[in-house]
Amino acid sequence: MTSSSISARPGGTVLVTGGAGFIGCAISDALVDEFDRVVVVDNLHRQIHATGERPVRLNPAAELVVADVTEAKTWDTVLEDVTPDVVIHLAAETGTGQSLEESTRHTHVNVVGTSQLLDGLNRHGKLPRRIVLSSSRAVYGEGAWQDADGRVFYPGQRTSETLDKAQWDFPGASPVAMKASETFPAPVSVYGATKLAQEHVLQAWAKSYGVETAILRLQNVYGPGQSLINPYTGIMSLFCRMAMGGKSIPLYEDGEVRRDFILIDDVASAIVAGAVSPTVQGEPMDIGSGEFQTIGTAAKLIAEHYKAPESHVTGQYRQGDVRHAWADITAAEKVLGWTPKYNLAQGIEQLATWIDAQPGVNPA
Numbered sequence: 495m496t497s498s499s500i501s502a503r504p505g506g507t508v509l510v511t512g513g514a515g516f517i518g519c520a521i522s523d524a525l526v527d528e529f530d531r532v533v534v535v536d537n538l539h540r541q542i543h544a545t546g547e548r549p550v551r552l553n554p555a556a557e558l559v560v561a562d563v564t565e566a567k568t569w570d571t572v573l574e575d576v577t578p579d580v581v582i583h584l585a586a587e588t589g590t591g592q593s594l595e596e597s598t599r600h601t602h603v604n605v606v607g608t609s610q611l612l613d614g615l616n617r618h619g620k621l622p623r624r625i626v627l628s629s630s631r632a633v634y635g636e637g638a639w640q641d642a643d644g645r646v647f648y649p650g651q652r653t654s655e656t657l658d659k660a661q662w663d664f665p666g667a668s669p670v671a672m673k674a675s676e677t678f679p680a681p682v683s684v685y686g687a688t689k690l691a692q693e694h695v696l697q698a699w700a701k702s703y704g705v706e707t708a709i710l711r712l713q714n715v716y717g718p719g720q721s722l723i724n725p726y727t728g729i730m731s732l733f734c735r736m737a738m739g740g741k742s743i744p745l746y747e748d749g750e751v752r753r754d755f756i757l758i759d760d761v762a763s764a765i766v767a768g769a770v771s772p773t774v775q776g777e778p779m780d781i782g783s784g785e786f787q788t789i790g791t792a793a794k795l796i797a798e799h800y801k802a803p804e805s806h807v808t809g810q811y812r813q814g815d816v817r818h819a820w821a822d823i824t825a826a827e828k829v830l831g832w833t834p835k836y837n838l839a840q841g842i843e844q845l846a847t848w849i850d851a852q853p854g855v856n857p858a
């Protein structure tokens with residue numbers, strides 16, 4: 495564990511890549527409170543930002559530079575003017591399923607985008623005190639399971655042969671919570687592989703230069719502000735839009751897929767804690783609600799909110815989806831002094847209320 499002299503309000507400058515996105519906007523108010531200067535670098539990617547305009551949820555005091563993280567010239571321009579004390583690296587291509595068909599794009603933005611940022615910091619002699627990386631539970635793939643005798647094993651990716659037979663789980667075994675200090679990462683999507691590569695590139699670089707890192711592996715983030723137009727992410731908003739249109743929500747596999755849904759407010763407080771806490775640990779930490787819910791439970795709560803018909807199981811599956819995922823968050827709670835505050839029912843209420851208030855939202 496490394497420590498620094500960051501005070502309760504660190505001040506100075508924070509540079510946020512991808513800071514105009516879902517998570518970036520959600521942390522912008524707190525960053526404006528904590529730092530003297532907040533600079534966001536974001537290319538306003540059209541898959542997320544339909545109009546290409548500055549999002550209204552981004553705090554007006556945050557300076558927005560519209561530029562691509564993968565280009566060296568972005569960093570030459572930005573770092574001529576900006577001397578970051580802390581960098582929060584959020585910019586990424588985030589489509590798990592999409593990454594299988596667009597692996598070059600995902601790898602380029604997520605891996606080369608990270609190395610260009612690091613090279614830029616180095617080239618301009620502007621090493622920050624700390625870099626916070628929003629990594630993902632996708633680095634674990636199926637994660638660890640245990641057999642009836644409690645022996646932990648790694649089953650690896652499920653095959654279409656077993657999935658076609660509706661054999662969703664690994665027979666005679668039960669899943670184990672994901673814990674960075676114990677669970678071996680073994681991504682089953684290109685997206686997950688790029689997030690793991692991001693971690694490795696950052697750690698190798700930061701350790702060499704004595705820069706602190708806070709690597710946060712986020713579980714499924716949802717809540718007000720999430721993209722309502724990006725078809726590749728955001729199962730909760732998709733379910734809301736289905737239920738809003740009076741549809742029965744279709745559940746893949748048997749509806750018993752487990753996820754750790756964490757409300758955006760809780761993720762925002764974790765990332766800000768990663769940026770300002772007096773101590774961090776160089777090794778990754780898990781961020782989630784600390785408990786799992788089935789997709790069926792989430793769908794039920796959403797259907798109830800909209801008075802939609804009950805959801806139904808389709809038995810379909812999606813290649814690259816893992817069966818179960820939830821986090822052991824004890825490390826983040828201890829190191830960052832952070833703890834999630836919202837349960838699933840409260841979070842869904844917040845999300846649905848926000849969606850209902852958005853103009854022109856089309857039922858899915």
Ligand SMILES: NC(=O)c1ccc[n+]([C@@H]2O[C@H](COP(=O)([O-])OP(=O)(O)OC[C@H]3O[C@@H](n4cnc5c(N)ncnc54)[C@H](O)[C@@H]3O)[C@@H](O)[C@H]2O)c1
Nearest residue numbers: 512514515516517536537538539562563584586628712715
């Ligand atoms: N939302 C989740 O459930 C979740 C879960 C795990 C990890 N994460 C990670 O958190 C981070 C932020 O996720 P989010 O949900 O806010 O996603 P988002 O898509 O809403 O935000 C990403 C932002 O990055 C920008 N961006 C994309 N490519 C860029 C490029 N080449 N140059 C500059 N900017 C670019 C986009 O315009 C967007 O504003 C990502 O690194 C993602 O991998 C998110």
